[in-house]
Amino acid sequence: MQLNITTDKKYIISGIIILVFIVIIVKLFYIQIVDSRYKFSANNNVLRYITQYPARGLIYDRNGELLVANQVVYDLMIVKNQVKPFDTLEFSSMLGLTVEQVKDAFEQVRKQKGYSPRKSVVLLKQISDSSYARLQEVLYKYQGFEVLPRTVRTYPRRIAGHLFGYVGEVDESVVKEQPYYQQGDYIGINGIEKYYENQLRGVKGVNIFMVDVHNRIKGPYEEGRFDSIAKVGKNLISTIDADLQEYGEKLMINKIGSVVAIEPKTGEVLAMISSPTYNPELLVGRNRTDNFRILQNDSLKPIFNRSIMALYPPGSTFKVVNALIGLQENVLAPSTRYSCYGRYTVGRGVGCHNHPSPLDLEHSIAASCNTYYCHVFRNIIDKREFSSIEDGFNNWKQHVESFGYGNKLGIDLPNELKGIVPSVNFYNKYFRKGGWSSLTIISLSIGQGELGTTPLQMANLVSAIANKGYYYTPHIVKDIEGNDEIDHKYYEKHVTSVDSSYYKYIINGMDLAVNAPAGSGSTARIAAIPDILVCGKTGTSQNPHGEDHSVFFAFAPKDDPKIAIAVYVENAGFGATWAAPIASLMIEKYLKDSISRPYLEEYLLNANLLDRRAKRK
Amino acid sequence: MSTLFGRYFKGDRVIWTVVIILSAMSLLAVYSSTGSLAYRFHGGSTTYFLIKQLIFLGLGLSIVFITHLISYKVYYPLSTILLGISVPLLLITLVFGATLNQASRWLEVPGLGITFQTSDVAKLALIMYVSKILSQKQKDIKDLRQGFVPLVIPIGLICMLILPANFSTAALLGLACWIMMFVGRVNLKYLLGFTGLGVLLLGAFIVIALQFENVGRVHTWMNRIENFASGDNGEGNYQVEQSKIAIATGGIIGKGPGRSTQRNFLPHPYSDFIFAIIVEEYGLLGGTIILALYLILLFRSALIVKNAKRTFPAFLAFGLALLMALQALVNMMVAVNLIPVTGQPLPLVSMGGTSLFFSSAAFGIILSISRTQNKTELFDGEEPVEDNN
Helix, strand or coil, rough: CCCCCCCCHHHHHHHHHHHHHHHHHHHHHHHHHCCCCHHHHHHHEEEEEEEEEECCCCCCCCCCCCEEEEEEEEEEEEEECCCCCHHEEEEEEEECHHHHHHHHHHHHHHCCCCCCCEEEEEEEEEECCCHHHHHHHHHHHHCCCEEEEEEECCCCCCCCCHHHEEECCCCHHHHHHHCCCCCCCEEEEHHHHHHHHHCCCCCCCCEEEEECCCCCCCHHHHHHHHECCCCCCEEEEECCCCHHHHHHHHCCCCEEEEEEEEEEECEEEEEEECCCCCCCCCCCHHHHHHHHHHHHCCCCCCCCHHHHHHCCCCCHHHHHHHHHHHHHCCCCCCCCEEEECCCCCCCEEECCCCCCCCCCEHHHHCCCCCCHHHHHHHHCCCCCCCCCCCHHHHHHHHHHHCCCCCCCCCCCCCCCCEEEECCHHHHHHHHCCCCCCCCCCHHHHHCCCCEEEEEEHHHHHHHHHHCCCECCCCCEEEECCCCCCCCCCCCEEEEEECCCHHHHHEEEEEEEEHHHCCCCCCCCHCCCCCCEHHHHHHEEECCCCCCCEEEEEEEEHHHHHHHHEEEEECCCCCCCCCHHHHHHHHHHHHHHHCCCCHHHHHHHHHHCCCHCCCCCC | HHHHHHHHHCCCCHHHHHHHHHHHCCCCCHHHHHHHHHHHHCCCHHHHHHHHHHHHHHHHHHHHHHCCCCCCCCHHHHHHHHHHHHHHHHHHHHHHHHEEECCEEEEEECCEEEEEEEEHHHHHHHHHHHHHHHHCHHHHCHHHHHHHHHHHHHHHHHHHHHHHHHHHHHHHHHHHHHHHHHHHHCCHHHHHHHHHHHHHHHHHHHHHHCCCCCCCCCHHHHHHHHHHHHHHCCHHHHHHHHHHHHHHCCCCCCCHHHHHHHHHHCCCCCCCHHHHHHHHHHHHHHHHHHHHHHHHHHHHHHHHHCCCCCCCCCCHHEEEEEEHHHHHHHHHHHHCCCCCCCCCCCCCCCCCCCHHHHHHHHHHHHHHHEEEHCCCCCCCCCCCCCCCC
């Protein structure tokens, strides 16, 4: 060889070139075998998937009345490439819009992510029935436009907005996480609509069409062999009694607070009112976002579901819990009497009001004596068998929690709060270890201090009392169409840590509170209903926001409880003044379906308690 | 092999086979992938492109045939002339060139209405010229002024003239020349220094180009590189996405001839992205075969170099084969998204008139050299180089 191309160099160069070739082959292999992304894209190039949207399931009340229904609206779609010049003036006037608004819509479409002039995209969402009727007749004149029917919600009774929640378009984050959803799909955003989304939404269907390069449909793909039919969503039967719910919402007009009524034997929620409420129709259709913003900015927070998301101190209603624990712990007997001279005098003391003295257990409930419960509470915590206050307190806490306080009950609604029952750690941090005693936390004896409960938890408590020691987890849906049963947890009996034999004393006390003759010191005589034995307990809970909250809970009838109810009216004053009559009317409405005391009803309907808020500030 | 074949088709038979297989592949792939063009410009008459490509391939093969009969010795003096012509041609193109796809690379032959890429002429000319100088200066090749400078000046000049309109061709040609010099014993120190200078100049060019972001190709380059680097799904990456789809759906054995669907979505499926269409229709198998064909070409050329008694034909054959192989590599690397999008055709396979002719000429020259080698070479005035290894 004459050239002195050294063999080394040759190897280097051929080595490099062969390497590059190998890299190419490996990359080919990678794209083909390892990476599956591009195969799907390939189908998207020739196939067009047209989604068939199923109608959402309907929601009925417990008596079969339709509460949430569907109505058809129309999305106006365009394929930009197929649009020919048209009479914009006529077109806009048919839609009830100005020419500028239509032009604006076109502009918006063009700016959309992933916009293609060959794809069918939404120009205007949810055009009204009447616009559609006008448009339909002349749509043939406008090439490239088509109308896609969608369903939105409608509410025949316009009640219970908080319970149903609402439906809206999915977020991008949901689309990313759940492959079922695509941009533009509807999803339940709150309430039952969210909790039962999977049942209500049904199953989308799809029609697959072959398209050409310009995205024009050439016909069904494989004669529709791979098409699927949309499955309509399942209907739900809720536990709500529509009449009771509506009546409750009416009574709570111009008041802030919440009413929760439960059927004790089943845990079914009969009514759940959060006031102020809102018309659910506001959160439907094109105006939803605007209306939502208005509601959200309202200082009274109408969107906030107070029944499960507001934490209130239980106030005097909590005395029944301490009484039950005292009985169970043997530090209290039904015959135990304590004197009260208007004040519990140990330590900083706790004030009381004027009532006969001394009182036994039943009468202490009827008269709601603070002093009595200071004694009871301290005896529970400082019981001799516990070596430390911490053990005593933990024992008390366990009892309290067995009534469903301090934990989420597990209702079938999103965003339920668990409430607050303080822990040993909390007090050890707040004071210091060993720096607190039963006297320090004496507020707990009358349901003040570091306690927070939702109105739902209070209704559940009264339900447990009515049942003499057990409750079923409250729930709002009793039947799902096509399913034999609802979630199993709603059939499980939760037994409290207090023996059922002790409940009769409490129930008698609550009976006395409502039905004792005048002059006996009973606090809730206003709640009495002719012919129905109502058992109830008032509460007046101090709070930092203004006047005291007015609290009342009750169940009826005494020997066969059919309804348990908790009422909370914010900043309204004494429990007996506002909360008790509301509960009483609700009970009567539910059990008798008529009102025997129109003057009481009148008094409540005319009351406006909104301005009492923050008076004390 | 029949003597008949041997009588007319002289030179390396393997290379001949490669040429013929590539041409056949070209006919199939181009015919398949011009569907959308046919609909756009010729009322759906796909035969138009079939006939057109047939004619082109026929002409191309004729060029191979004719050039392979011409003695390579012609190119020794011709190279200087060609190079001399190339420089003004490139300059004219830069200034007045017809713009195709926003790149002014094309020049119209006055009166004939034929356009051609002047860089194609320059590529051939430069490879010839570098071969000539390398063989001429073998004795002083290690010397800076005697050996290095006469090589670097024409290489640098031509590459810089091509660069503004066609970065990838310039880079490709520069790389081929670099490897030729490396093989041709040019002092490695100078080579590396030259490379460094090249990089520096390139950097300067980029800085200057950035000042004219909206002028000519600069914007396209920036987009392509940004897209490639970020893996973004931008407009520019559409080509790459579609190319990958083509490759992915091809599978191991492909969809079969004429069954590509991606040809309707890929821009330039008949030239820049023809490799993707080939893989879609003929699978990993077909793709590998194409790759192998270019490899075989390169190694047959290396064999020519090995057996060469003269340096000029050895360098020339090696340089041309290298250029073809590199170009093929770049085309394929774009199709599989290993490098940013750039418009290098697949030699002999892509549709495209004049570049096909120049590739044909290159193949013809390589065959001519191997033909001469098959005979016992006579001393032809060129100094044989002593083997001092």
